[in-house]
Amino acid sequence: MFGLIGHSTSMEHAQKAAAQLGYPEYHEQELDFWCSAPPQIVDDIKVTSVTGNTIDGKYIESFFLPEMLTQRRIKAAVRKILNAMAHAQKANIDITALGGFSSIVFENFSLQNNRQVRNVELDFRRFTTGNTHTAYIICRQLELASAQIGINLSQLKVAVCGATGDIGSGVCRWLSEKTSIQELLLVARNQERLHTLQSELGRGKILPMEEALSQADIVVWVASLPKGVEINPETMKKPSLVIDGGYPKNFDARIQNPEVFVLKGGIVEHSLDIEWTMMDMANMDVPNRQLFACFAEAMLLEFEKWYTNFSWGRNQITVAKMEQIGEASQKHGFSPLLLKEAVTAART
Template sequence: MFGLIGHLTSLEHAQAVAHKLGYPEYGNQGLDFWCSAPPQIIDDITVKSITGQTIQGKYVESCFLPEMLSQKRIKTAIRKILNAMACAQKNNIEITALGGFSSIIFENFNLKQNKQVRGVELDFSHFTTGNTHTAYIICRQVEAASQAIGIDLAQATVAVCGATGDIGSGVCRWLDRKTNVQELLLIARNQERLQNLQNELGRGKILSLEEALPLADIVVWVASMPRGIDIGEIPLKNPCLLIDGGYPKNLDTKIQQPGVHILKGGIVEHSLDIDWKIMEIVEMDSPDRQLFACFAEGMLLEFEKWHTNFSWGRNQITVEKMEKIGAVSIKHGFKPYLLKTGN
């Protein structure tokens, strides 16, 4: 059995979803209540592969909200993720994917030091961030969508915002080795990590966001939005492909410029309907078939019986592992979400 640990995008979103799912005791409460709310298993999932296999899974709502990332509540955020992991393990889930901010909190705050959670000793080998599959899908989206709107990768400049993160560094490695992209622009906050990535790749220009975006034919966004910066005020090329790999995916509300094609990054479409209700809650265009690539990684590991932390640790994503998870993604009927005709 596989598990998915997720969360909602805001307190307002959480309150609305709680009412929709029949939890008025959650929907009528403020942030303090949500800070104390325990994780809940709120969905049973059935997924069929085009190979004929069928697997079962559960969705664990962590009751974490992004508002808990403030300095005042960061300990609450950490506790939420650890409690959700303990909930998955207590329910004998063999491989669980950490979605949204779950994996970011785990890695940024080094939660592997917190193995003991309310009487449960966490076995981290049964958890995956899903970031390898996400990086692979984003790269395939870059390749397909650029061709669809007439951008030649051989002559293109690609800016990766969040280049030193787990997903961002994986994307950079793929673009460097698997495509003939002309120029890579590397954007991140930590200059030492940027320099290390540049040295590893043997290429790439380190630029600020304001310097890089006007030069880019393609922007891969896998970072949190810097405070005080209005990305909508930065002029972009026409045409320009922007892959929104963040969560929530809201760059289309921030950028209204001619010729800018915005694609939801890290989203996959399955060839068959999935029996679940959770994707309706996050308002996917086709909730029976569309999902986050990190969640799909958990499904793929269950299909293959790879009950191991396939994606784990900062900057450990290799091109070889991306190819490996990509092959089984295709095998079981998943494909990248792409620009729709007329975009």
């Protein structure tokens, strides 16, 4: 059995979703209440592969909220993720994906040092961040969507914003080894890590965000957007493609230009309907078939009976593992989300 640990994108989103999840008493509650709410299994899931195999899963609502990522409430955020993991393990779930901010909190606050959660000793082999499949899907989206808008990979400059993160570094390795892109632009806050990545790749130009965005034909965004920073689409190349791999996804609202195409990054579509209700609350266009690639990784590990923390630790994603999970993804009927309509865009 597989598990998915998820959460809402904001307190407002959580309040709206509470009634749908069967918790109407949560609807009017404020942040202090949400900080103490225990994790719950709120959905039973059934997924059928195109091979004919069917697997069962559980969705664990952690009741974590991004508003908890403040100095005052960070202990609550950490507690939320650990409690949800312990809840999944007590339910005898074989492999569970840490969705959304769950994996970010786990890595940034070194939660691997917190194995004991009350009477449960966490077995980290039962958990995956899902980041390898996410990185693979973003790379395939880049390759396929660029063709949709009529731009040739061999002529492209690609900027990866958040290049030194787990997903970002995996994307950079794939682009360096598996594609013929003209130039790779590296953007991140930590300059030391950027130079280390550049040295590892043997290529890549380190640039400030604004300069990289103005030069790039494709922008892969896998970073948090700093407060007060706005993206000006008028300074971006036309045509260009933005793959929004962040969470929550909001670039389609920030960028309003007919020649700057925005694609929700790290989203897959399944060939068959999935029996669940939780994706109705995730703003998917086709909620019974579309889902986050990190969640799909747990499903793939269950289909293949690979009961291991396939994605784990910062900057451990290799091209070989991306190819491995990619083959499983195709085998079981998952495909990258693409632009709704193919557009032929003449390059200038």
